[in-house]
Amino acid sequence: MGYDEIYKLALERGFFSPSCEIYSDFQAGFWEYGPIGVSLRNNYVNLWRRELVRRDGMTEIDGTQIMSKNVFVASGHLGSFADPIVVCTQCGTTVRADRMISERVGGSLPEGLPTEEYDALIAKHDLKCTNCKGDYGKVRKFNMMFRVGIGPKDDDAYLRPETCQSIFVDAPRLFKTMRLKLPIGFAQFGKSFRNEIAPRQSLIRLREFYQAEIEVFFNPKTANNLAKFQEIKHVKLPIQKADGNFAEITAEEAANRKIVPNQLVAYYLAILIEFYAKTGIDIKKVRFRELNAEDRAFYALAAFDFEVQTSLGWMELVACNYRSDYDMGRHAKISNHDLTILDGEEKVIPHIFEISMGIDRSIYCVLEHSYAKENEREVLRIKPYLAPIMAGIFPLVSKEGLPEKAQQIFDSLKKEFAVFYDESGSIGRRYRRQDEIGTPVGVTVDFDTMKDNTVTVRDRDSMSQKRIKVEEIRSYLSSLLQIYSES
RNA sequence: GCGGCAUUAGUCCAGCCUGGCAGGACGUCAGCUUCCCAAGCUGAAGGUCGCGGGUUCGAAUCCCGCAUGCCGCACCA
CATH class of the missing domain: 3.40.50.800 (Anticodon-binding domain)
Structure with a gap:
C-alpha cells in the first residue's frame, strides 16, 4: 500500500490529522493523533517497553521537554546543530554557506567557523548566487532548536531536540538512588522538537515528534564480554556496510569480524530487530545501514540506521549511535560535576550506545506494512x-x-x-x-x-x-x- | 527556502477555461428491512469553495499576496 492510501485511512478513521486545521495560519510539521492513532501508539510504546526496556532490565525516566541553555552548550547543539546559511539578495535562494564555498573553492572547511569568516571567503572569491548571479547577503546561523523564554525576564531555554539529554543529566542521581551498575540501559519516551526547514509527509518529518530513546551506559573495556550476548548470537542482522556491501550475518559473526564495534552493539541491534519483527513490519524489508564518517552525527564514532523499505523508499526509523564518552565527558566539563561511575574498582566515564527510535515514522511503517486491499475489502x-x-x-x-x-x-x-x-x-x-x-x-x-x-x-x-x-x-x-x- | 502542480461536504472529485442558485459518488445519521460479511427501500444532516486583499452590479470561477499539501531541488542527529 502507498502513502496516499494510508493518509486517507488516517483522516477517515481517526489515526492522525493536521494540527490546528480550522485556522489558516497553521504551520507545517505539526500533526495530531486521533483516538484510533493514540490507541495504536500506546500499544506500540507498550510493546517497546515490554520487548526492549523490560527485556533488558532498563530503567525508564520521563524528563522535561524544556531544558536549560547550558545543557545544549554541553551537548554541542547550540554550536553544531546550527547550519551556516546564506540567502541570495536577488532571488531568495538559500544555501548552506559552508557547502557552497567548499564546493566552489575546493578543499573542506573546518566545522563551526564564525559567520564573518564565511562572509570573508565569499567576498574574497567573489561568489555569486548560482541560480541568478545575484549577491549573497550576510551568512547567519540557523539553529534547528526552538528557543523558549522562561519567566518575566525571558531567560533562554530550549525545547529539547532529542529526549536523551535528560538521561545524561539525570544519570548521576539515578546511579545512586536506583543502585545501578554498568552496563545499564536508560529509556525514555516523549516529545522532541526540531525546527525543520521543510517538514514533509505528515508523520514522516515533523517539527514536534515522539521519540523512544535508549541510552546504554557501559565500560568500553567490557563491551566484548557480555553474558546475555549468548541469548541472541544466532540472530541474523542485515547490514548494509558503508562501502556498499550487503551481508546478512549472525550477531556473533558481526561482533567477531568487527562489522559492528563490539558484542554490546551487536546485542542491541539484535534485540532491536527482534522487537521490529513483533511489530508486524516485514522483516525481509529492513536493514541496518552503516553511516560513513561524513554522514554521522558529530558525536558518533559509529552509526547504524535501522531502515525499512516503504512506498516512499527506504525510511530511517532508528538511529543507532555509538556516542563514546562524548556526552558524559561534555556534561562533566560544562557542569563541573564528577560524572564518573565506579565499575568494580575502576572509575570510568561511561561510553554510550544509543537506540534513538522515531515513533511517528514507526507507526506509519506499521500501518503501511499491515494495510491490504483484497477485492472489495480493506483490512489492516x-x-x-x-x-x-x-x-x-x-x-x-x-x-x-x-x-x-x-x-x-x-x-x-x-x-x-x-x-x-x-x-x-x-x-x-x-x-x-x-x-x-x-x-x-x-x-x-x-x-x-x-x-x-x-x-x-x-x-x-x-x-x-x-x-x-x-x-x-x-x-x-x-x-x-x-x-x-x-x- | 527555491521551482512546478494542487487546495470545493468526513473521503474522492466535478464545476473554473467562457463570472450569474454549491453539485456528484462513497461515507455518516434516522426509519423500514435483515438469522452473519460494505445488499435493498425511504428520508435527512453535512460547505468560511484554504486564508486575506483586489477587479466586478455580481467571484468557487479572473488578478495579487499568504498558508498548507504533493513532486523535484536543497536540507535532514
Whole structure:
C-alpha cells in the first residue's frame, strides 16, 4: 500500500490529522493523533517497553521537554546543530554557506567557523548566487532548536531536540538512588522538537515528534564480554556496510569480524530487530545501514540506521549511535560535576550506545506494512496486541433483546479490553468497518445467544467464525494478545 | 527556502477555461428491512469553495499576496 492510501485511512478513521486545521495560519510539521492513532501508539510504546526496556532490565525516566541553555552548550547543539546559511539578495535562494564555498573553492572547511569568516571567503572569491548571479547577503546561523523564554525576564531555554539529554543529566542521581551498575540501559519516551526547514509527509518529518530513546551506559573495556550476548548470537542482522556491501550475518559473526564495534552493539541491534519483527513490519524489508564518517552525527564514532523499505523508499526509523564518552565527558566539563561511575574498582566515564527510535515514522511503517486491499475489502492486518480496538461487540440485528444482551457483554469487557459496541447497519458492514482499523475480533450476539449463552467470534484475517460461550470471550481475547506464541 | 502542480461536504472529485442558485459518488445519521460479511427501500444532516486583499452590479470561477499539501531541488542527529 502507498502513502496516499494510508493518509486517507488516517483522516477517515481517526489515526492522525493536521494540527490546528480550522485556522489558516497553521504551520507545517505539526500533526495530531486521533483516538484510533493514540490507541495504536500506546500499544506500540507498550510493546517497546515490554520487548526492549523490560527485556533488558532498563530503567525508564520521563524528563522535561524544556531544558536549560547550558545543557545544549554541553551537548554541542547550540554550536553544531546550527547550519551556516546564506540567502541570495536577488532571488531568495538559500544555501548552506559552508557547502557552497567548499564546493566552489575546493578543499573542506573546518566545522563551526564564525559567520564573518564565511562572509570573508565569499567576498574574497567573489561568489555569486548560482541560480541568478545575484549577491549573497550576510551568512547567519540557523539553529534547528526552538528557543523558549522562561519567566518575566525571558531567560533562554530550549525545547529539547532529542529526549536523551535528560538521561545524561539525570544519570548521576539515578546511579545512586536506583543502585545501578554498568552496563545499564536508560529509556525514555516523549516529545522532541526540531525546527525543520521543510517538514514533509505528515508523520514522516515533523517539527514536534515522539521519540523512544535508549541510552546504554557501559565500560568500553567490557563491551566484548557480555553474558546475555549468548541469548541472541544466532540472530541474523542485515547490514548494509558503508562501502556498499550487503551481508546478512549472525550477531556473533558481526561482533567477531568487527562489522559492528563490539558484542554490546551487536546485542542491541539484535534485540532491536527482534522487537521490529513483533511489530508486524516485514522483516525481509529492513536493514541496518552503516553511516560513513561524513554522514554521522558529530558525536558518533559509529552509526547504524535501522531502515525499512516503504512506498516512499527506504525510511530511517532508528538511529543507532555509538556516542563514546562524548556526552558524559561534555556534561562533566560544562557542569563541573564528577560524572564518573565506579565499575568494580575502576572509575570510568561511561561510553554510550544509543537506540534513538522515531515513533511517528514507526507507526506509519506499521500501518503501511499491515494495510491490504483484497477485492472489495480493506483490512489492516495488524498484530492483535497493537490493534487500536481489540474486539467489536455486535447484536446481529437490532431487535428482540439482542442489543441489550450485546451491551451487557460489552460492559463486562470494557475495562479489561479496548472493545467497541456497534449496532448500526448490517452485520457485514460493521465487520468491514472494524477491518479497516485492524480490529482482530468481531463478537456477535444472535438468537442462539438468547437460548444457550454462546456467541460467534469472527476472525479478521480469515473471516471465519466459530461459536464460543459468553464466559469464554475473556480468555479468547487474552489468548490473542499473547506475544510469545507469535513467530 | 527555491521551482512546478494542487487546495470545493468526513473521503474522492466535478464545476473554473467562457463570472450569474454549491453539485456528484462513497461515507455518516434516522426509519423500514435483515438469522452473519460494505445488499435493498425511504428520508435527512453535512460547505468560511484554504486564508486575506483586489477587479466586478455580481467571484468557487479572473488578478495579487499568504498558508498548507504533493513532486523535484536543497536540507535532514
